[in-house]
Amino acid sequence: MAWLMAIGQPLLFILIAPLLTGWIKFVKCRLQNRKAPSLLQPYRDLRKLWVKEAILPETASWIFSAAPVIVFAAMLLAAAIVPLVAVNLPTARIADVFVMVGFFALARTFLVLAGMDIGTAFGGMGASREMTISSMAEPAMLMVVFTLAMSAQTTNLSLAMQYVLDSGLVLRPSFVFALAALMLVAIAETGRIPIDNPATHLELTMIHEAMILEYSGRYLALMEWASQIKLMLYGVLIANMFFPWHIATDFSLEALAEGLLAIVLKLAALSVLLAFSETLLAKMRIFRVQEFLSFAYLLSVLGMLSHIILEVYYG
């Protein structure tokens, strides 16, 4: 049953991720007094891309056509180790939370390489910006993970969530810092406003879109799908790492249903928050991003230090 869940959860990720994107778009449109597309629009887009002829640039090497598969696979693997509806995930033992950060890095590396493969100006521009942003976001992410791992005495995500669940509602200063830092990192890493704007193809501001500009057809679909999964992964991480309540702890049908309902509601709420911030904020100038991210890094290090100073009692 546990292994069934381990296979089921990533599949659930694949299936729900476009819906989450649709939901964010929906909320954003309503907030901005626009008519919203259907919640199912991302699925339609994916299907449309799926049946279209793919055009590969003449200058593309094998990296370009392999990258979508690698990026998608890395996201799938990351999804396989993050508990979604139930803890006790056996796959979380195979790869701990540091490895998850590693999977993100692997996906990013191939995304960037694919962007540089064609030799257009945009590819390099997106690649350079993506690596700059991630080189500041990833350490912040790791420090958040460090704080969590030090509190829970484990780097196994499933056990860490179990620990937070078991210790009940305790207000820890370190977790407040870590949560704030992780939210900033999530915004940067998933390319949302104010770092990047997923809805724009304005030449000089693109980051993620610039790297995948030359993709089309199925290749593009796979890339888009992977980035939707990534968005959902960050959402689930925030929701289940800091607010794991009502996640299923056994595999009974009621518990699983409760877990599913809980995560859907949590993600829906987080999305509303994201939509609000995207509506209220404007995109930053690229050289302001470093301040945003060093703030995240600072918060995460503060979180870790406050854990060490305030929360560890030694014998």
Add this chain to the structure above:
Amino acid sequence: MPMTLFFALLSVLMALLSAVSSLAYSRLALVEYLLNRIFAFDSSRLAKVALFLEPDYYARAMRILPFCLLGVSGTLAVLTGLLQLLGADSAAMILPFGLPGLSWHVRIDALSGFFFLVLGMPLIAVSLFGPGYVREFEHKKSLEVLGFFTGLFVAGMEMVLLADDTFFFMIAWELMSVASYFLVAFQHEQPESRRAAFLYLLMAEIGALCIILGFGVLVTFAEGFSFGHIRGVALTPLWASVAFALGLAGFGMKAGLIPLHAWLPEAHPAAPSHISALMSGVMLKIAVYGFIRYCFDLLPQVFWQWGVAVIAAGAVSAVLGILYALQQQQLKRLLAYSSVENIGIIFLSIGLALVFFSTGQSQSGALALLAALLHSFNHAQFKTLLFLGAGAILHQTHETSLEKMGGLIRRMPKTAALFLAGTLSIASLPPLNGFVSEWLTFQAALQANQLQSGVLRSFVPTAAAMLALTGALSAACFVKVYGIAFLGLPRSPHIAHARELTDRGMLAGLALPAALCIVVGIFPVPLIDGLRRVIENLTGAVLANISATGWLWLTPAGAETASYSPGLVLAAFLAAGALGYVLLYRIRAVESRRAEPWDCGYGGLNAGMQYTSGAFSMPIRRIFDPVYDLRETLNQETGDSAGWRVTAIRYQFQADDKFVRFLYTPIGRSVTQSAHRLGRIQTGSIRTYLAYSFATLLFLLWVVS
């Protein structure tokens, strides 16, 4: 004689033989004479000898022979290492060389055995790569010099590993340093090579001096020169700290710790690429070996303050090393700075081990030491691969600047694929080997909770934060290298016409470390089991948990705390990749076609539209501006008198090490100044000198009486 020691000594002998054999390269007449004398009585063999003595054939054979011997030496070194890791006992011997009463003590134990393994693998790769690579120098330079000093260099490094007394250690150490000086100076017609070699020699000697003084402190309190005597020495904390500081300076200088690193980015690129691979992949590890031997074996006890110093030095080297690497436009120079970074990571782990051991947390200390040793092994593999890869590009295109490269994946597909393995490993991405050692370092840092002192408890995770930053920056750096050099469009005509390596040996030399990067990344446990033995042998700490769950699993502090199974990760990755592949190509596949990429409507994409290497790292240059000594020039030509229309623009930048300008140059200047001042007493007149002698004599008489 025990098998391992025999192999190790034989390995040294082979390296020396390789040095001698390369002397025969242009001495055909002498060899002919000798062979004729030997075979004179047997005319049937003479025919074969005559065939061998055909000038072309002879030259080819003599180009290959020293590398064959080096390969044998490497294989023997690997065998030694494997036997030691599999549990062979340590063995010692006294060789009848050296000063009277001070014969050379040699000893091999698990630690030196492991470093034999670290040394052997790159050596084999280099011996495969070398014969094809040096063909380029055949008619321009003296292959004898290159081969002779390469052999001596390798022998020196192996002797350092074998040394068991301070005298022999220093002799071997100096052999290694001086032989490599000649290798750095090999392309001496270029002034920067001469400059690099001189700086290297100078700093190597200052470092050696520090080590001699450190040994001096130990020997003063011990009863003899051999390591066996030193092990039992009792030192006051003050003298122990003095000895430690000297050791850190001496070994740190050889390893290239910031701020003692100035020689490294000059010397490594100046040497021929296969030598750079040996210097970066192996020689720096010999310095790491020396430091570990010195701290954990020779010094009687360790203090946490030392650990803090080493962690700080390591963290600074790691972060600054990679930041400087990011701004380099010469590939080999970039790789050299990245070696500074990796050495920083290794020293950071060693520092963690010192902190943990000194506070009695021997389990965590052993884990940190394990991470340091494993990263030494990994770095030896991927840095060898990357330097040899840079050598392959250099050999095929005569280009070292990243700004001129591009699109090599289409011209040199095999090299590109192998180089990719090195890129992914050094960027520490799962499931390759670089990730395993980074993961272990993080796990070791996480054990900081056990430390009693609150200061240390917050210091250690801060070091981990620096490590996280380093990891992310090094990913950025090597993505840049690969993207600029191998992807995109070629930025110069000779790159556009580059050819793939045709020499099988050169490809094999790249493939061997690439294969090791992958295999060790996926199945690290056998190697780690061997390393457990090394650490147990060295410190007495037993890492019981790390492979307790089976050969597929890494569980450094118990399965509940952390676990990683790279093998299963790979299996899952292949499964997920297969799913992606099926989605992409199998389910009702639609035709795809090739077309021109979007060129913004300017009509034809050209290489000049791409981001350059300097442009790629520009944001990081802006963000970390204070650490660079940045010089930028921007020239604009305007087409009209008002200056509104820019017709041509030229931007140049140089982002240098701040240490060179603010530390080394002032030191150099003050040395010159004081030399001038001292020079004033040299009047050249004999009367003055007689007066000096007389004054000295009086002074000495006064001292004596």
